[in-house]
Each structure stands twice: as structure tokens, then as C-alpha cells.
Amino acid sequence: MDYKKTLNLPQTRFSMKAGLPQKEPLWLEKWKKSDLYKNILHEREKNGADSYTLHDGPPYANGNIHMGHALNKVLKDIVVKYQTMKGLKAKYIPGWDCHGLPIEHQVMQKLRKKKQTKTPLEVRALCREYAQNFVTKQTEEFKRLGIWACWDTPYLTMDYSYEANIIRLFGDLVERGYVGRGVKPVHWCAQCETALAEAEIEYDTHVSSSVYVRLKCSEGWAEKIGSNLSGGASLIIWTTTPWTLPSNMAVAVHPKLDYVLVEAGGETFFVAKDLLLKVISVVLAKDIDDISESDYKVLSEIKGSQLEGIRYEPLFDEYKKDKDEASSDTKDFSVILADFVTAEDGTGCVHIAPGHGEEDFHVAQSYGLGLRMFVDGRGKYMNGAPDFLVGKFIFKSNEPIIEYLETNEFLLKKEEISHSYPHCWRCHKVTFLRATEQWFINVDHNNLRERVLEIMDDVKWVPEWGFTRLSEMVKNRPHWCISRQRAWGVPIPVFYCRSCSHTVLDVSLIREVAEKIDNKGCDVWYSDTVNELCSLSKCEKCGEENFDKETDILDVWFDSGASHYALLKKSIDLNFPAQLYLEGSDQHRGWFQSSFLLSVAGSDVKPFEEVLTHGFVVDGQGHKMSKSVGNVVSPQKLIQAYGADLVRLFVASSDYADDIKISDDIMRQKVDAYRKIRNTCRFLLGNTFDFCPEKDEVAYKELTSIDRWALSKLQILIERSTYYYENHLFHKFYQEIYHFCTTEMSSFYFDILKDRLYTATPKSIERLSSQTVMKEILITLTRLMAPIFVFTSEDIWENMPDSWKPKSFVHEESWPIKNDQFIDASLEKEWEKIHEVRDQALKIIEKLRADKVIGSSLEALLTLHLPESFFDLFSEYSDNLAMIFIVSEVKIVKDTELKIVATKINGSKCVRCWIYSPSVGENLEHIELCDKCSTVMGELL
Template identity: 45%
Template sequence: MGRREPCHRNSNHGDSTDSRAASDNHCRITWRDTLTMDLSQVELKKTVNLPKTDFGMKANLAQLEPKLLEKWRASGLYQKIRQSSAGRPRYVLHDGPPYANGNIHLGHVFNKTLKDFIVKSKTMSGFDSPYVPGWDCHGLPIEIKVDAELGSKKAQMTPAQIRKACRAYAQKYVDLQKKDFMRLGVFGDWDHPYLTMDARYQSVIAHAFVDFLDQGYVYKGLKPVHWCMRCRTALAEAEVEYENHSSPSIWVRFPLTSDAGALDAALAGRNVYGLIWTTTPWTIPANMAIAYHPKFEYSAVESNGPGSDVYLVATDLVQATKETCGWESSEELARFAGRKLEGAVFRHPFIERDSGGILADHVTLEQGTGAVHTAPGHGQEDYVVGVQYGLDVYCPVDVDGRLYHTENAVGRLPETLVGKTVWEANPLVIELLRERGALLAEKKIDHSYPHCWRCHRPTIFRGTEQWFIGMDRNGLREKALAAIRRIKWMPAWGEDRIYNMIASRPDWCISRQRMWGVPIVVFTCTGCNRMLTEKALLDHVVDQFMTGTADVWYEKTAKELLPEGTSCAHCNGAEFTKEKDILDVWFDSGSSHLAVLNEEFGLEWPAELYLEGGDQYRGWFHSSLLVAVGLKGDAPYRECATNGWTLDGEGKAMSKSIGNVVEPDKIIKQHGAELLRLWVTSVEFHEDVRISDTILTRLTEAYRKLRNTLRYTLGNLHDFDPVYDMVPAGEMLEIDQWILTRAGQLVERCRAWYGEFAFHRVYQALYNFATTDLSAIYFDVLKDRLYTAAPNARARRSAQTAMYRIHLALVRLMAPLLTFTCEEAWQHTRRPAGSPESVHLTLFPDPEELTAGLSAEHRARAANWEQLMELRETVLKSLEVARQEKFIGAPLEARLVLRAGSDVAPLLHQYGGDLAALFIVSEVALESQPAAGLSVRVERAGGVKCERCWKYTRDTGANPRLPTVCQACAEAVVEMLAGQTA
């Protein structure tokens, strides 16, 4: 490393700040001048090497970020990252598709930013980590919105036209959301995202269904749904509005036909009845069971004195029932837990059918008798418990809400009811019950009841045919549970959560009576009413989706869709009808691993990681798992992580009605996306997280600190060229070696935390390092050396070398988090030759980069400095006392006299020469007289204050040509002036 010519050599390291201006001030002075000139005329202030950089203190992120985004786009940065990562080990985070409806909210920001942290940190850890974003485009919410937009026009439109309108609507929001996601600085293949409505994706979905069907998972069954008999349609939960409604409520008795003595000896030989209460008399014909709560207590009571009829009523409701039914007495003959009634047999009051005693947890004691009339064809809970007990989903009500004789019914519907609507049937049923002596009481009741959102008529629950995937077919449930055990869940409780869900969930109802989605590809033979389910035929149809989208199902006839000459295997008929239902949207998004983790996207199955909000245990994690286990035999992800909910500052959920919604757009406009990223960085993301003005203010300050840290290193490196100025680590000052070992530890810890996705720990560590290790200690101590030593002095170059290493490490270590700021800093950094144009093309620093060149002995000496730092705290406290007493102002006004015990005295003596600098005082004296621990005496510094370095020295004025300056400064100034012309 030779002598150089700072004035004339140009930097060839990119567009980094130059730098030479501070020196330029002196370029006009010649060497000859320094020998003769009156040095007292030199402006001393200009001989101080202050930091200098174009990297602004103010970020102006709102303006800067769009510029960087455009630069990245124009330079094809994402593609460059792909190229430079090619061949490295793969790490694929598969994106869960947000729903293409509405603007993005903070929850989206949270999730997408976390994904970006993972992808970027994996990339910088040496993985090839592509990111293909996607959107969920089908489904009811979009269809409803489009319905509303179309209004009355919809009636004249074909299904294919309506679907086109839905597609346009979804595309609009895909584009909108895409813009917002990109604005966050999330890197990904935004030009080629996956959409569930893509022709190719739709064909994957339909093929997946056909495969499920072909492998025997799928069956058609009955399930009660909300039904509007005026609109003659099933309604989704979102299409139901609850309004007040007046219903007849009735108390009905069912004679016990099984052995009463088995319940309790006291009941042997008595006339015992089950007693139910209902507000829907028309469902009595469909009664299949009476449900009791297993844990409630039930009483068998005599209603009218000794020897009269006995009723089984929940003990807590005996009194109320007695009053309602007008009983004269309620003598309790026996009392037992509800679980004893399981298996009891009752007789339907007017149909030739038994009604069994069953147990159900949904039974309550709020109203009625504690015994619930159970009609699986007419109620959700009745259905669920009915499935458990193997009850028929009996629904003798047609699409118009009229009762009719169904096939294979047990017991015959009374003819008086047949053909009547359920509302007409209510009084008739009541009359029938009264005739049979089964009606004990009747009362009007006003309650909230589901109504159709369109016609506002009351709806009913009606058992309808739906398509299901059987959880216990082919061992689907068992295989899914086994797969769950093999996945790494983060946090760990996720495993139990989804395990319990899968273990207890009912069969998957995959059909929807809707238009905007992927059709269930099945045909029915009009001749014999049998279904056409042959895989080869259905595949032929689905293949047409690949080019024409699933719209072809609606645009073509069955004949056009099916291969020519297709005929029914049973009746040889050639006429078929198309299935009308579409698939559940969860089946669509649950198939994303099939549609995306393939050659088309350059990805492999399965993914390494899924990361979504906790709601997705019931959603995408769940459906993806079932589709994958069903068709591929294993889970589509090896690891599964959850992020929490975003709440307001009080920990309350955000809602429009409360008005506590925090809009990401507003924050971005005000503070920049970087601040949102920093917020995501700062919190423990597995838990619910808060955001508020207080939090944003804190983060703004933290951001400034981190930014200023980079600014300060850049500013002090303005005249440092690593090629010429680097000091070998082994020759550096010990405190410089110390900070490098600290930085090395920081890098090591942060990299481990990145590996665990513990971004908040990275943040805390970085922030603490910046505030404490650097700003409060190292930089503060360094100022004297950096500012007052001659620019090329060995001690100053030593400090700059440490700063340079640290700067290069920090800017890369933070790049996944502060994506914009680090890129900006990278452009201002005098980078090593051959380093990439973008910080996002670099790898994380290695701890060894910080400490390279330090021997074990050097590192051991760094430990001495840890001790010295502890002593420094004690010293600072003493200085503070002196300051409070107005004895000193600036610490340089002080002279310290230290006395120490035998534990630290050797250390103090060893580093005696470094202590004044470390404590930033003018002089430190050590007294040999021992003291307990460390005793600090603060005195006024002796000597005269040097105008340049502000230290009090005894040699100030020693150089007559520079009378206001200490000897060291005088030498530095002369060297500087001389250096300009060498």
C-alpha cells in the first residue's frame, strides 16, 4: 500500500459519495506554503474531519420508495435474483391466495411482508427461494357484489355472461391488490401470478375433483341448508338475514315404549312420556329422535297426582313446564342423568315410527323441556347429531316448501298434510297432535328467525342433495392426521389445533348451488337417471377447460362436451344433463399446490412452507392438506407457520363500525412502506399484534436511529478507500477489535434468528447494537480519533476499517427488513470490487467477515474491553454527579482519579493509556491506594483547552505557529497540510 494522492485520484467504485471535498479545502495550500505561512491563519474548524455524506438524514421514504421500485422493475431485479440463485438449494414458500375482493388491509400487509422477510432472508442465506403470488378469484362474495352491480340486467344474462362479469370483477381487484402488494417492496414474480380463475388452474381444480370421484372419496348425500321456498333456492349463510318472526310453539308428548323400569325401578309399569318443545310444528312429521343432554339432570314427574301420566323433563325446567302445561302436581318419582336416556324408545304421536332417545351437547335449559325434538332433515344440529346416530336425513318437503310422500319413508305422512306448504301445515299438525292427545300446550312466540335477503320471506331448513368428500373413505382422515404429525408447526400448538379439527370434522361438503366457480363435472343420464362418472369421459370434458376456461361447461351442451357417441352404460341412452352445482372455493384454493407447485411455475411439490393467519387452520391449511393427502398421499407443505391478527392500540379487533381501522395506504403516504415493514419486523408475529399512533411514533424514532447509524458510518467513511486505507485487523486498536467481535456476535445471532423467523429478535438486537454498542459507546469514543487525527493517521484508519466492516455487515443484515433503506445505503457505499449492483443480490455477512484477521489472543483481549465497559458505566455515573453539581459541563473538562480494588486494578493499569479516550475525559490518573470496587474522583482538568480537539492538555500552545492547539493537533494539522501536496 503506497502513498497516494488524495486530491487527484478518482474513485472508481460506483456512484458512492465523494468525499474529497473536506480535503479540497486545503488543496489550494502548497507544501512550500506550510513552511512559511502563518499557520495561525488556518481555519482550525476546517481541519477537523467531520462526517460527510449525501445519504440524507431525512429519508423522504414516500418519494424514495417509488423511485427504487421503478429502478428494480426496470433492471429486472427479481429475475436477476433468480438467475444468481440458480442451482442453490431450494426453499419454496407457497403463497396462500388472498381473496380478490376489496382493498388490502393491514392483515394483508402483515402477512405479505412476513413472506417477503422469509423469501429475502432465505435468498440471502444462500437458497434459491422463488415467490409466486396468487389470488383466490371464485366464490360467493364476488358473485354477490356482481349481482348487485348487474341489478335487474342479470335476469336477461346467460350464466356464461354472468361469469364473465365475475371474472372482470375479480381481475380488477387482482390488479388493484397487486399494485398495493408491490408497493410494500415485496419481491416476487408479479408478472406471472397464479389465479384460481385461470383456465389452466380451473382445469386443475376440475381434474382434482374427477380424481377424488374416481378414487371413491366422493358421494352424494342429504344435508339441510337454508332454503327459500319462494325463490326455490338454497341460500348461503351470507344470504340469510335474521328478522323478527312470530311462530307457534308447542309442547308435545311422545310415549315411551321401551322398558320404563330400566330408567328407574320406580317407573316400572307406569305410562311414561318424553316431552319436547318446538317452534316449528311442521317439522314434527320429520321427527326422528329426541335429544337429551348427557350431563343434565332429568326428573320423572307425575303430572296429576298418584298413578297419573309421568313425564321426563329436565329437573331445572319442571316448574316452568308444570305451569305451562297446567299440571296439578309435579311429584318427582325418579331423577337421573340425561345419559341414561340414550337408547330409550319413544313412539311418534301420529306416524308409524319410533323416535329414539339420543344425547347431544346442544341441548340447553334456557327454554322448553330439556328434550329437543330432532329432525335431521330440518336443522343443522339435528343433522350433525343425526349423522352420529345414523338417523335418516328425512325431509318430506319439496322445493316449494310443500309436504310430500318421499320414497322409502318409514311411516306414512298423514294425507291431510300432503301438498300443504309448511306454513299451512303448522295448524294442521297442531290439530293432529291435539286429536291424538299429544299436545300439552301451545303458545305464540316472537323470536329472531332467518329470512331470505332477497324476498324477505322466512326461510326453512331443508335437507337437500349435496356432494361430499367422505373423511373416512380410503382412510382420508387417518392419513391426514398422520401427515399432520410429520409437519413442523410454528407455533407448536398449531399441531394440536388442526389435529383436533381434522379428527372431529364431518364430511366435507364440496358443492355449492352457485355460478361463479368451477363446475362439478358430472352428467346424469336422462334415460335412467344414473350418473355418468367415468374418469376418461370426464377428463375429456375437463381438458377443454384448459383452453376455454370452465366457461365451456356453461357455453356448450352435454353432447358437445362429451366425446362423440357417448352412451349410458346402463340404459344405453345418449341424452345427458350437466350437474348444476359448483365446487366449494376452499376446494379451489386447496388445490393450489397442484396448480402451482409444478413445472409450469418452475416449482416442485411439496412446498417447504405455508404461512397464513390463524384463521386458515379451518381454511387453506386445512383444505390444502385434505386435497394433497387425498390425491398425493401426503401434506403439501413440510412446515406451516401462523401469523396473528392485527389489532388496534387497545388490542381490539379493527372494524368499520367501531372506526378503529388503520389504513395501510395512509401510513405509506405519511411514513412510507418501510415503516410498515419495520412494524412487522418489530413484533412477535405468531401472536396477535397491535398498531397505533404511539407504536408508529416509536417506530419512526427507531427507524431514524437505524438510518442515522448507516448515515454516520457512511459519513465517516467518505475519505476511506478500503483498497488503500484498510488496516489489517491484527494491527487495529483494541477497542476497534472489540467492536468487531461484538458485531461478529451480532451477525451470528441474527442469522440464527432469521433461520427461526424470529425477526423481532433480529430487530431488537440490531436496534440495541445501534443505540448502545455503536451510538452510545463506540461512536462516541471514536469521535475524537476520527475528527481530530490526521486523515491518514493509522489510528483513524483503524477506526474506519472497523466501521467499514460493520457498515457492510449491517446494510446486508438488515436488507430483508429495511428493503428500501438498505438499497439506498448500498448505492452510497464504496463497495468492494465485483459486488453486485443491488444489496438484494448479496448474501448475508458471515460472522467471520467481521473478525477475520483476529487471532485467539486478539479475541481474548476483546474480553478485557467487556470489563472496561462495565467500569465505564461507573465512571459515567460519577461524571453525571459532577455535572449535576455544575462542577463540570462537558466531560472533557474533567480529570479522573481512579482507585480500584485488586480485582480491577491490574486491568486499569494495563489499559491506563486508553482510559481517557474511553471515558471521553481529558486525563485519567490511577492511584495505587486500594479501594473496594472502583472509586472515582472527578477533578477539573488541568492544562489549557485545545481549540481544535477541546481536550485540556499541558502542551497546548507548544507549537508557537499554532498557539491555541495542543501538540497532537498541531502535528495533525501540519501533516494534513503537508499531505495535500505530497
């Protein structure tokens, strides 16, 4: 007889091979067909569920998605799916940042020569089309990753209503007094021809020419320091931006630092005492170690404060006239005092160019100095600069300037230095500071800065260093320059009187404009006349009736930073503050900060309760991915090769607190892990195919010991998994579930169960006991994994018998809740002991196999010498020991210490269960079977 047919071998359609790249799109279709996410939201709504709002930081609508997008959106999706399973109404509205320079840039590049002929309205229309195109593309790519969102109703910063809300928020800020206009040095990109925000600057190394320059003190310097010395003296300055020298207006010293007047090499000059030798080495062109006391003579020692007011001759002849004509109380071209001067670098005498430096600008203002800013938007010197420079690009002017200094005997030394320098984040060109008229948000008005810092303390930061990072940035940030000299964006709703230049910044007019924009979008600003836009009719200053519209647009960080206002506050389905903002760590500088500033400035509250930041995806060596290096890994390729669930596993299993490495090797490891987890599920499915809960379920008290153990372990898994999901520790969850599947299930529980599952009578109590628990494990495990393996979990779910599940999709299910009654700590301890002995025994058996004494472990007879403490426990399990150790027989003996002996067993092999037993041959009806199998056969026939 063919006894094999009498075994309960596993049956399932859930294949070993995943085939995710082909199968996943089918699931997407099924979800779409049944409108799954919307239906769930609808049901939550019906049940009056609370909302959970993860507010999407809008990615820029430019290009296909890259690994950074995939990482970010998958993390968000895990949160959304988890919260949904918890029963909350987690409505996730995706956003896109649509305005701004990069898109305008792309459009302009495509236009080439035609760009000169295009009106702002035509350019804007092309930009809108461009952005919309990428919104559509990225939507499809995000969907393919299994991400749930209200894809049909995203928020776009170029939506008319969104644009109107940006204007309204701007109006609120005007009303509260935060908005102002002024001349200030702002970061400027000559390539992009626009001001840049702090957030748009990246630092990179740059080689600059550094020069030591001699400025000749004007007559009267000696009296200033109470000295009767006669003859000349000079101030020596040091700068790494020689191109700013035409803007020099003063020399700053620190009031409390010690300075000396020194004579060396025929030169008499002032220098900070601590930098004396260094500067002498410059003057004498000598190595610092070779300088002896005879090389120089200190003539006088003074405090910096005593130098104040010493005048000097301008470097350029063009300015001499100005100096001579200026009244005696002007401080131009004189020594001023500033606290930011240090004795760490240079000479202690600092070149001040108010038009090109933040600190320079402020100190110059306090002294009432002039502002000589002769650089235009393209980075070229304008009229007013020395003649030989007019029309030249500043970064190409160091050479002629140095030549000029040399000819006129101002130059002491020049050298090249490599240092960290600001670059434009878009075009990567070197940027510079340029004083221009701009619109600002005053971050100190109404104590905004302090209040932001205070309210930030009331937010949960994951990881915690996010707080320190952002608060340091807020503490040190300058006022926010919000104007940009471009076309593609939201206009700054301000008017200027044509006759008297009066600036009209009026809240009610701004709100009128917002209404117009709500209907027709920001294009109305360009298409409509002032009269059509609002009720402004007469200038309150001069009574004239003609106005110009502001041509600057708002910084895009204002656009996206307004999302809490435009979206969260306006939607009844969403919470404000949101529960969670979740973005890459670059957003401390960007969106987290702009959102926080605008939210506190506009309505005195935080925009989010919790913020999570993640690192970046880097290559296998930890290098930044870049097209030019050729180390880019794209999510599209990964999906094609492995499937979206593997991309999701990659994301979930990585510790996002740091940068995350990706390579073929790393993906192969993930595939391996995935297979193990998949096979665990497959085993559960295969061995429960004939289990019908209504008829077959075994009550808890009647479960066998090992099944109760597994059920207890499952509760611990639920508890830990919930904790990990709740705290966004997905990589810990992954480790937990991987350990559970491989160590606790596959190589222990299942191993022990196999004999029982395959060879027992199908409806025997032992088999049903195991199936009762296996079903529970499978249902629970699938739900725990569902937020990560969004497709695989559906596949498992579909392959479960229908009678098991009330819902057709796993994502409709609720989150597992642990049952404390199933937790049995003492039972777990018992099995821990057994597990320990088993591990040792398996090694001994393995050795026997390696030595070819036995073939399979079932050919072994195990004798366990057990100390008292183990003996009682093992006696209790004596009936099951052979099954536990996967041998044919286990004998136990009391001994002083643990000793395990394995030998080859005598007896014959049962052809049905393969166990060696002396009983084989005893039953004449089943001569080839052991007594156990004979009994089973008796029951079956």
C-alpha cells in the same frame, strides 16, 4: 488559522431525513429497470442453486389490500429476500383466489334488475372482469410495499390451465373413491342461497326463542316400561329452534341415563332424573328453590333404554294421518336412543329433526326414519309443511309456531336466550342446517382422516400450537361438502341421464372435460353440449342418449386447496412439498386444511414441510378493525405518511404469534426506532467517506482493542440474526439490531471513536483501524437489514463508496457469514468491565454538568479508584481512558473498592479537539492547540 477545516468531519449524501414516501418509488423504478428479481433468479438458475419454495396462499381478488394483506405479504417477502440472499432460488409466485360467491354477489348487485336476464355465461364474464380488475389493483399495492414476486406470471384460480387442473385433481379423487353424492344436512345461507362449508361459518351471538314442548305419548306407553299405570303421560322436549318443530321425527334419550316418570301439577311426564327439579319448575312455573317434596311424585324410575319405542302424537294434525297409516314397524314419532343426549341442558328428551341437524340426521338414518325437510333454498317453508307456515321465512316463523303450540296446549314455557350461533361469513346472516343433495368428499374413505393426522405430525408448525389446532379440527370435521349452487366457479364435471336420472361420474370423461377447459376455460361447460365436451354417448343404465350437465360448482376452498397440484406439482422451478406455507391463523380452518386434505387424498403426501401462522392486525385497543366502527388503518395511508419501510418495520418488529396492535402512537415509536437505526448507518457512512479498502485496510492483528471488540460483537450479531431469520423470529432480530445500533454502537463505540475519527491525522493507524471495522459493520448491517428495510438498505448501499461493493444492489448480495476468528470472548469480557465503569462514571459527570460545575464532559478530570482486578485492566488501557470516558484526563489509583471521582480540570481548552490540557500553549507554532493536535498539524502541513 481555522483549525476546524483540519478536522475530519463526517461527509455523506445519505440524509438524516428519510423521505421514504417520495424516495421509495424511485427505487421501485430502478429495480424495474434492471429487472432485478428476475435477474437474480436467473443467476441462481445458472449457478444450479437449490430452490426454496414459499407457496403463496391466494388472497381473494376483491377490494384493495388491507393491513392483514400487508402483514402477510411482508412476512413472506422477508422470508423470500432472506432465502435469496442465502443463495437459494426463491421463486415466489403470487396467487389470487378468483371464483366464488363474494364476487358473484358484487356483480349481481351492480346488475340489479338486469340480473334476471343474464345467462350464466354473461354473469361469468362479468365476474372474470371484476376479479381481473382487483388482481391488477392489488398487484400494484403489493409492489409498492417492496414485495418481490413474479408479478407478470401470477397464478389465478380462474386461469384456464388452473381450472383444468382443479378438474383433474377432482378426477383423481373420484378415481380414488373419495367423491360421493348424498342427502345430508349442510350449513345453508338463505341470503346467499347456497350451501356453505364449515370454513365459511363464523359464530356470533344470536337471540333465539327457546321453548319447552309437551308431546303426548300414544297408548301403550305403560306396557313399554312394564308398568300398569293408566291415563296419559308425556315427553317434554326443549328446543331453541322452534322453526324446526315441523320437521320433528323422533325424541331421543340416552340409553344409560336414569329417567323418571313424574307427576306434578296434574301432569305426568318423563324426564332425565338429573334434570327433574329444573323441569318441575318449568311445569309448575315455580322457582326451583321453592319446590318442595309435596309438589311432585316420582311414579317410576327407569333407564333410558327402556323408553325406546314409546310412541307419541305428532304436533301437527297434517302428520297424524301419516303416522296412522304408517306400518307398525316404522319408528317415526317414537322414542329412539342416542349417545349424544346429555343431562346438562333441557330435559334429557331431545327433539330430533333429521333435516336440520347433523347428529339428528345420523341417528335418524340408523333408525330408518323419514326426512321431513320442508325448507327451500331461500329459507321458506314449502308445501308439505303445516299449511299456516307454507311460504313463511323460517326465522320469522317462531311466533306463529309458538302461538300454535299454545293454542293446542303443547307449550309449557317460552323464553328468549342469547347463545353462540352460526352465521354466514360473507353476508353475516344467521345460517341453518338444511338436508339437501350435495357432493361430498368422504374424509373417512381410505382412512383419509387418520392419514392426514399422521402426516401432519411430520410438518414443522410455527407456532407449535398450530398442530393441535388443526389436528383437533380434522378430528372433528364432517365430510366436506364441495358443491355450491352458484355460477361463478369451476363446474362439477358430472352428467345426469335425462331418462333414468343415472348419475355419470366417470374419471375418463372428467379428464376429457379437463382438456377442453385447458384450452377454453370453464365457460365451455356452459357453452358446449355434452357431446362437444366429451365422448359420453349412451346411458349405461337405460341406453338413452340425452344428458344434463351438473349445475353446481365446486367450493372455492377446493380451488385454492388444489394450488399444490395446479402449481407446485406442475412447475419445475418449485418444490413439492413446498418448504413453507405462511398465512393467518384463520387458515387452519381454510387453506391449510383444504390443501392438506386434497394433497393427501390425491397423492398421499403433505403439501408443505413447514407452516407458519400469524395473528391479525387490530387497533390500538386490541379491537378488530371494522369500517362501521371507523378504526380501520389502511396500508395505503401508512405508506403515504411514513413509507413502506416503516410498514415493513411495523410488521417485522411485532410478535405475529398474537394479534398485532397498530395506532398512531405505535407508529410514532416505530418511526423513532427507525431514525435511530438510520442514524447509526449515517454515522458509519459519514465517517468512512475517505476510506479506500485497498490502500487503507488494517490487518486484524493491528486493529486497536476497541475495534476488535466491535468486530467480535458484529460476529455475534450475524450469528443471532441468522438464527432469528432462519426461525422466522423477525421481532427478535429487530430487538437485536436495535440494541446493537443504539446501545453498542451509537452510545458506546461511536461515542468513544468520535475524537479519534475527527481529530487524528486522516490516515493515522487508529483512524484507519476504526474505519476498517466501521466499513465491515456497515456492509454487514445493511445486508442483515435488507430483507426488512428493502428501500433504506438500497439507499445506504448506494451511498457507500463504489470500491467497497461488487454488486450495485444490496439485494444481489449474499447473506453475511460470521467469522469465528474475529470472535474474542476474553476481549468482550474486558470491555464489558470497562463499559460497566464507564456507565457509572457518565452518571457522575452528568451530575457535575447538572450542577453547572462543568459545561461539557471534556472539562472533567476523572479519578478512578480501582480494586486490584480492575486496576491491571485499566492500566493496560491508560492511553485511551480519556477517549473512552470522553473527558480530558483520567487518573487511576489502586484502592480496595471501586470509587469514581470527577472534578473540574485545570488547564486550557484546545480549540481544535476541545480537550483541556496543560500542553495547550506549549507549541509556539500552534499556540491554541494541545500537544496531540500540534503533532497532527505538523503531519498535515
